[in-house]
Amino acid sequence: xxxxxxxxxxxxxxxxxxxxxxxxxxxxxxxxxxxxxxxxxxxxxxxxxxxxxxxxxxxxxxxxxxxxxxxxxxxxxxxxxxxxxxxxxxxxxxxxxxxxxxxxxxxxxxxxxxxxxxxxxxxxxxxxxxxxxxxxxxxxxxxxxxxxxxxxxxxxxxxxxxxxxxxxxxxxxxxxxxxxxxxxxx
Amino acid sequence: xxxxxxxxxxxxxxxxxxxxxxxxxxxxxxxxxxxxxxxxxxxxxxxxxxxxxxxxxxxxxxxxxxxxxxxxxxxxxxxxxxxxxxxxxxxxxxxxxxxxxxxxxxxxxxxxxxxxxxxxxxxxxxxxxxxxxxxxxxxxxxxxxxxxxxxxxxxxxxxxxxxxxxxxxxxxxxxxxxxxxxxxxxxxxxxxxxxxxxxxxxxxxxxxxxxxxxxxxxxxxxxxxxxxxxxxxxxxxxxxxxxxxxxxxxxxxxxxxxxxxxxxxxxxxxxxxxxxxxxxxxxxxxxxxxxxxxxxxxxxxxxxxxxxxxxxxxxxxxxxxxxxxxxxxxxxxxxxxxxxxxxxxxxxxxx
Amino acid sequence: xxxxxxxxxxxxxxxxxxxxxxxxxxxxxxxxxxxxxxxxxxxxxxxxxxxxxxxxxxxxxxxxxxxxxxxxxxxxxxxxxxxxxxxxxxxxxxxxxxxxxxxxxxxxxxxxxxxxxxxxxxxxxxxxxxxxxxxxxxxxxxxxxxxxxxxxxxxxxxxxxxxxxxxxxxxxxxxxxxxxxxxxxxxxxxxxxxxxxxxxxxxxxxxxxxxxxxxxxxxxxxxxxxxxxxxxxxxxxxxxxxxxxxxxxxxxxxxxxxxxxxxxxxxxxxxxxxxxxxxxxxxxxxxxxxxxxxxxxxxxxxxxxxxxxxxxxxxxxxxxx
Ligand SMILES: Cc1ncc(C[n+]2csc(CCOP(=O)(O)OP(=O)(O)O)c2C)c(N)n1
Numbered sequence: 100x101x102x103x104x105x106x107x108x109x110x111x112x113x114x115x116x117x118x119x120x121x122x123x124x125x126x127x128x129x130x131x132x133x134x135x136x137x138x139x140x141x142x143x144x145x146x147x148x149x150x151x152x153x154x155x156x157x158x159x160x161x162x163x164x165x166x167x168x169x170x171x172x173x174x175x176x177x178x179x180x181x182x183x184x185x186x187x188x189x190x191x192x193x194x195x196x197x198x199x200x201x202x203x204x205x206x207x208x209x210x211x212x213x214x215x216x217x218x219x220x221x222x223x224x225x226x227x228x229x230x231x232x233x234x235x236x237x238x239x240x241x242x243x244x245x246x247x248x249x250x251x252x253x254x255x256x257x258x259x260x261x262x263x264x265x266x267x268x269x270x271x272x273x274x275x276x277x278x279x280x281x282x283x284x285x
Numbered sequence: 286x287x288x289x290x291x292x293x294x295x296x297x298x299x300x301x302x303x304x305x306x307x308x309x310x311x312x313x314x315x316x317x318x319x320x321x322x323x324x325x326x327x328x329x330x331x332x333x334x335x336x337x338x339x340x341x342x343x344x345x346x347x348x349x350x351x352x353x354x355x356x357x358x359x360x361x362x363x364x365x366x367x368x369x370x371x372x373x374x375x376x377x378x379x380x381x382x383x384x385x386x387x388x389x390x391x392x393x394x395x396x397x398x399x400x401x402x403x404x405x406x407x408x409x410x411x412x413x414x415x416x417x418x419x420x421x422x423x424x425x426x427x428x429x430x431x432x433x434x435x436x437x438x439x440x441x442x443x444x445x446x447x448x449x450x451x452x453x454x455x456x457x458x459x460x461x462x463x464x465x466x467x468x469x470x471x472x473x474x475x476x477x478x479x480x481x482x483x484x485x486x487x488x489x490x491x492x493x494x495x496x497x498x499x500x501x502x503x504x505x506x507x508x509x510x511x512x513x514x515x516x517x518x519x520x521x522x523x524x525x526x527x528x529x530x531x532x533x534x535x536x537x538x539x540x541x542x543x544x545x546x547x548x549x550x551x552x553x554x555x556x557x558x559x560x561x562x563x564x565x566x567x568x569x570x571x572x573x574x575x576x577x578x579x580x581x582x583x584x585x586x587x588x589x590x591x592x593x594x595x596x597x598x599x600x601x602x603x604x605x606x607x608x609x610x611x612x613x614x615x616x617x618x619x620x621x622x623x624x625x626x627x628x629x630x631x632x633x634x635x636x
Numbered sequence: 637x638x639x640x641x642x643x644x645x646x647x648x649x650x651x652x653x654x655x656x657x658x659x660x661x662x663x664x665x666x667x668x669x670x671x672x673x674x675x676x677x678x679x680x681x682x683x684x685x686x687x688x689x690x691x692x693x694x695x696x697x698x699x700x701x702x703x704x705x706x707x708x709x710x711x712x713x714x715x716x717x718x719x720x721x722x723x724x725x726x727x728x729x730x731x732x733x734x735x736x737x738x739x740x741x742x743x744x745x746x747x748x749x750x751x752x753x754x755x756x757x758x759x760x761x762x763x764x765x766x767x768x769x770x771x772x773x774x775x776x777x778x779x780x781x782x783x784x785x786x787x788x789x790x791x792x793x794x795x796x797x798x799x800x801x802x803x804x805x806x807x808x809x810x811x812x813x814x815x816x817x818x819x820x821x822x823x824x825x826x827x828x829x830x831x832x833x834x835x836x837x838x839x840x841x842x843x844x845x846x847x848x849x850x851x852x853x854x855x856x857x858x859x860x861x862x863x864x865x866x867x868x869x870x871x872x873x874x875x876x877x878x879x880x881x882x883x884x885x886x887x888x889x890x891x892x893x894x895x896x897x898x899x900x901x902x903x904x905x906x907x908x909x910x911x912x913x914x915x916x917x918x919x920x921x922x923x924x925x926x927x928x929x930x931x932x933x934x935x936x937x938x939x940x941x942x943x944x945x946x947x948x949x950x951x952x953x954x955x956x957x
Contacts, residue, residue, distance in 0.1 A: 122461060135460045138316055159544045159546070160622070
């Protein structure tokens with residue numbers, strides 16, 4: 100098992116957080132993990148991304164030229180990373196803020212109206228969780244229980260947020276599962 | 286202690302605590318702000334002291350004072366800040382004080398940029414400041430290794446009464462990986478330093494100094510230092526990957542680039558290419574004997590760095606007469622991708 | 637009828653114009669601009685009195701005002717490039733004031749500015765005059781070299797509190813004490829902005845920053861440095877003043893002081909330094925409006941706004957009058 104995932108969006112959309120949850124859950128599942136953020140002044144109000152690598156053996160490069168998975172929460176991120184994704188990869192597209200789907204036909208694109216779904220669940224902040232749920236649904240990369248566990252640890256200081264984040268993860272998961280490509284079942 | 290997911294910078298900070306260090310002096314600079322930030326929160330919890338210095342010049346001299354008084358202490362910075370510390374580092378080397386320095390490198394020269402780079406190799410390994418002196422330089426390539434080397438660094442500094450530098454880059458500093466702290470040292474268990482300025486009660490006063498106006502005395506001091514640096518040679522450390530048998534290409538890389546090289550090697554192996562990695566962990570002393578042995582089992586050598594070519598000079602000085610040494614570098618904060626490096630290796634194999 | 641003209645793609649949606657307007661002419665749009673921000677639109681056109689408070693408060697020079705057939709214009713001493721500052725950061729306001737002083741005095745083509753290390757490191761992209769970029773804290777030393785080499789030039793530095801009062805304090809004190817005939821714009825936002833919110837020498841007691849996570853403890857870090865008060869003890873004549881940019885009236889006063897600081901240099905009088913109290917909404921964790929209010933309620937009591945020193949010759953003049 101070896102998987103590189105890039106998450107990207109505006110600063111403030113919480114892409115670093117879902118990356119951390121993914122890496123942390125991977126670690127709890129006994130995998131080797133790395134999490135690498137973009138950093139620097141470009142983060143000020145601009146775009147922001149992170150790369151997570153999950154592997155069952157020691158990880159070399161923590162950066163990715165051709166990720167297996169991509170989660171994009173805004174349009175500039177789709178523009179920037181679409182072409183980098185590996186053939187047969189998965190792209191989660193936040194259709195609430197992105198008005199196009201990927202041009203690529205050799206990948207699986209999963210449209211997820213993350214902001215709307217999160218709002219329905221009662222949060223204007225948890226669109227990132229919806230997207231993460233969708234990614235896990237579409238790829239089956241990690242067990243949902245491991246993500247749920249680290250979510251509870253991460254939000255231990257803000258217990259009020261836990262149930263709403265669980266709900267957003269679940270809703271996203273269902274959307275992703277419905278689009279799960281056959282070959283991602285492995 | 287269970288594994289924790291930590292940024293390289295935070296792991297370095299925690300490792301210092303585990304090494305029994307209770308003093309930090311430093312000044313903010315990207316990409317290592319998480320070190321002073323971590324220390325500012327963590328040190329008070331263990332009865333330690335964090336000081337945000339007014340500048341790197343002040344920070345390094347605070348370190349001089351603290352180390353001279355026999356305390357474990359460290360500072361961290363990134364390239365421009367390390368440049369400012371150079372005079373102080375030279376004094377520390379001259380006065381033979383045990384300190385730990387962390388340089389999380391970014392692209393230069395000048396203000397440069399803030400993204401990962403390895404362009405301070407010369408500065409770290411060849412002196413940097415004035416005078417005949419050397420630092421012990423350790424180059425981690427994982428967060429776990431950064432933590433482990435940080436703890437070792439304090440011990441080495443004490444053993445040789447010499448500054449030890451952890452040389453990482455923005456990627457090592459900013460990346461999160463699982464890390465475990467296996468060794469904890471209590472400050473009260475640290476050996477007593479008889480030379481330190483702890484108050485002259487019951488003994489002759491101790492002087493911390495690097496001035497020797499008498500040239501004969503200064504020459505003697507220089508040769509004594511030289512002897513010490515010779516003794517430090519036994520600290521050489523390196524790591525290899527996939528070098529068991531003869532290889533088509535031996536990649537020589539340290540830190541971040543070494544791990545990128547592993548991924549490149551993993552992608553080349555299924556194609557039938559035999560490619561190995563030689564990774565110096567100590568950059569000074571340089572693991573030259575092991576490098577020569579590894580190079581002899583390779584047809585060609587490729588040095589890969591995040592610079593326009595610095596360590597390659599050391600590699601060439603040891604093996605240029607044995608094997609062709611090629612170089613691949615990215616600079617200014619651009620980090621080579623594994624596929625890019627693999628392409629380069631394939632070209633080299635093709636000849 | 638007077639009316640604001642909004643260049644919507646310059647806007648970063650900080651809403652400072654909306655809160656500055658005494659007549660509630662403006663409100664936030666429902667759509668986003670090219671940068672992804674909600675921008676102001678005119679909702680009460682008839683209420684506009686042409687007071688220009690929206691223009692004065694805007695940190696991104698995104699607003700001009702049309703009145704009696706005339707329209708204000710962006711200073712030609714600024715380049716066309718949009719400022720790289722966070723939404724609502726008052727660095728942009730101060731840039732505008734400096735540019736207007738340079739333009740107003742007609743010295744744009746013989747001015748050299750020095751960009752520091754800090755959020756305003758890119759100042760060389762925003763001022764339309766010759767610029768040099770200095771290492772952290774050394775702007776006044778660089779300025780000294782320029783001014784001594786070419787005394788006919790108008791030389792200014794633009795520096796943050798970390799740059800000027802921490803790492804560069806020695807250069808600051810000595811440039812002032814030598815009476816270098818330069819103009820210093822000192823932006824005090826009580827924090828290190830560029831590096832992500834560490835404690836500055838001007839961080840207030842109890843104020844939280846990333847290297848004083850429980851608030852500045854004066855027992856460990858001392859009290860914040862009042863730079864103009866410190867420099868005023870030097871005998872060398874100087875123009876030393878403190879202003880603020882938290883509301884339109886304060887900005888108008890700041891504009892006068894900045895212009896005066898340049899005038900003294902042109903007269904060959906003295907070293908002049910204007911400390912400008914400024915906001916950092918991002919690292920203070922506040923909205924732009926909250927940040928302006930926080931400045932007024934917390935910084936001004938500690939950092940009083942007034943002139944601390946004017947050149948001796950003028951003190952004399954004042955006597956005669
Ligand atoms: C020698 C050196 N040390 C540290 C830094 C990192 N650094 C960049 S900006 C800055 C401080 C910025 O704060 P301030 O001067 O208050 O300006 P602001 O960003 O708040 O406008 C620091 C410490 C550097 N670039 N060079």
